[in-house]
Amino acid sequence: MSGLPPVPGTEHQTITIESNDDVVRARQLVRGLAQRCKLSLVDQTKLVTAASELARNTLVYGGGGVMRLGLVQRDGRTGVTAVFEDSGPGIPDIDQAMTDGWTSGGGLGLGLSGARRLVDDFTLETEVGSGTQIAVTKWAR
Template sequence: MVAIRTTDDVVRARQLVRTFAQQCKLSLVDQTKLVTAASELARNTLVYGGGGSMRVQRVQLLARAGVSAVFEDSGPGIPDVDLAFTDGWTSGGGLGLGLSGTRRLVDEFELDTMVGRGTTITIVKWAR
């Protein structure tokens, strides 16, 4: 688990995800997609969630290997999930991907949020 409390932690989270992606033999393109998504979500955890954590692990489904990353915070939560998934909408100055763009970069994307409780986002990228 990586605590996400500073911008240096965002960098560490990104590096750890890249290491797992390489170990799972994701293609260079898929590594880049996963690392980009993880970077955006780690930054969101810090900026909008007030800090939190990321857990990353190798996952296996039959003969398929992949990488799962879970981002958790105890921040304010996302008040309007539909708006948050609107293409082009951003609440700040991130990479400009937004949640919709981040979701398109990975194979699986799960969002659990509640106002006043925080947000948990799980992403998975499978090796081809």
């Protein structure tokens, strides 16, 4: 999914993000998995907040898309990965988009840069005209 092996015996889920309600549902699913992964309360809150920012970006800037979610493992550690994918306009200037305070819409410009600070792993792939994929992972300590 994000290039990381899944935890055996667990399944990845996919949900569509087409409305504000889906953003709420995305948050709830991420929270459920973060609890199952035994992330600390602060880490759960950080991951769910990052997911909320990214799900809203998928909806507002990407014109809707999907979130894929699952437990992954690396070096004996377990983590929660969430991948947000849209077929929207893509991001022409990634450095600019990752800058605090920069926004192409009406937001605060903290979504992408803030989400990156809140997670352990963050990867962004984008192509102008075909879409954006952002994968985030938080590892249990």
